Amino acid sequence: MKIEKIVLRKMKMTFKTPFQVSFATMREKHFIAAEIHTKDHIGYGDCSAFDHPYYNEETTTTAWHILQDFLIPLLFSKDEISHPEELYSLFSHIRRNKMAKSALDCAVWDLYAKERNIPLSKALGGTRSKIETGVSIGIQNSPDDLLRVVEKYMEEGYRRVKIKIKPGKDIKYLEAIRKRFGDIMLMADANSAYTLKDIELFKEMDPLNLIMIEQPLAHDDIVDHAKLQAVLKTRICLDESIHSVEDARKAIELGSTKTINIKVARVGGLTAAKKIHDLCQAHDIPVWCGGMLDTGIARAHNVAIASLPNYRFPGDIPASNRYWNQDVISPEVTIDEKAMVAVPEKAGIGFEPIPELMERFTYEKKQILR
Numbered sequence: 001m002k003i004e005k006i007v008l009r010k011m012k013m014t015f016k017t018p019f020q021v022s023f024a025t026m027r028e029k030h031f032i033a034a035e036i037h038t039k040d041h042i043g044y045g046d047c048s049a050f051d052h053p054y055y056n057e058e059t060t061t062t063a064w065h066i067l068q069d070f071l072i073p074l075l076f077s078k079d080e081i082s083h084p085e086e087l088y089s090l091f092s093h094i095r096r097n098k099m100a101k102s103a104l105d106c107a108v109w110d111l112y113a114k115e116r117n118i119p120l121s122k123a124l125g126g127t128r129s130k131i132e133t134g135v136s137i138g139i140q141n142s143p144d145d146l147l148r149v150v151e152k153y154m155e156e157g158y159r160r161v162k163i164k165i166k167p168g169k170d171i172k173y174l175e176a177i178r179k180r181f182g183d184i185m186l187m188a189d190a191n192s193a194y195t196l197k198d199i200e201l202f203k204e205m206d207p208l209n210l211i212m213i214e215q216p217l218a219h220d221d222i223v224d225h226a227k228l229q230a231v232l233k234t235r236i237c238l239d240e241s242i243h244s245v246e247d248a249r250k251a252i253e254l255g256s257t258k259t260i261n262i263k264v265a266r267v268g269g270l271t272a273a274k275k276i277h278d279l280c281q282a283h284d285i286p287v288w289c290g291g292m293l294d295t296g297i298a299r300a301h302n303v304a305i306a307s308l309p310n311y312r313f314p315g316d317i318p319a320s321n322r323y324w325n326q327d328v329i330s331p332e333v334t335i336d337e338k339a340m341v342a343v344p345e346k347a348g349i350g351f352e353p354i355p356e357l358m359e360r361f362t363y364e365k366k367q368i369l370r
């Protein structure tokens, strides 16, 4: 493929309701949408970095800088791209900045599938026609408030519930859900809010039969997580700690994790996500697809990658209406009565960004010509 032009947009959309995690309360979603134009097609990718460095070190502004001053010039330095996996090595000497890289990687994968007239899921090696999803629920003021929120989502059809926890808002909230909703698929995500000093608390959670506890300890740790996993029956899942295939290899070797939340953005794109998927599959470690409170384009990429066979837990890929009054893509992502999302059969990501909405939510735009 020969790239003619790249359009970057800084965009902002307001959540239906604020989302609270251990490190912040988010009211609006800032992100960058990248459009890569060839003569015949447009490929789309999102950069999921937030407007603050509290989940990871990137922000919308740092990603804009890295895209504009490093990644896009590198991409333009090549006359032709024959396969999206070329970007993985092309970008490898630029350290980290995975979310910036992911925007271009995802857009080139979309283009590649569109040029071949096949769905992105097929281009990636996906085998499923439907994927199972769950809902991630932010920290609430009280267990009763949480029960009301969970009930609403159960009525909408969700079957797996992940709740955010932090010290003081953890075991009582989980116990309340178990008591009220019985044997549902339940899990907790701490976003690194605890240390090994809290080991007794995690042991107390064991009898709750959570499907996993996500990233209980530090964002850059794999050693303490191994110590914690050694004394727990419940699976530990790493999110923040895994940025690369090498990180995944080391965490598996140490016994730090029994599943990985693969966020396409956090690992630098679909090629890296697929490599981590394959590595985990070889070790019989199931993976699943995480989310970044995504709008339509990133959500579409998640649907495609989650169709790969070793994605074995429900993903954080809820319907568009979980977060948005109106998503930017057509059709919106919807769930069926079993909380399944259909994997599109159309070419590429299989969802069309709606031009008026893309414009409405854009607050800065830049066209970069080869």
Ligand SMILES: O=C(O)CCC(=O)c1ccccc1C(=O)O
Pocket: 021, 055, 135, 136, 189, 191, 239, 290, 291, 292, 293, 294, 316, 317, 318
């Ligand atoms: O996108 C989703 O639906 C899940 C969102 C989620 O859990 C999350 C949201 C913001 C920051 C971090 C995380 C996380 O998975 O850790």
Ligand SMILES: [Mg+2]
Pocket: 189, 191, 214, 215, 239, 240, 261, 290
């Ligand atoms: Mg997480």
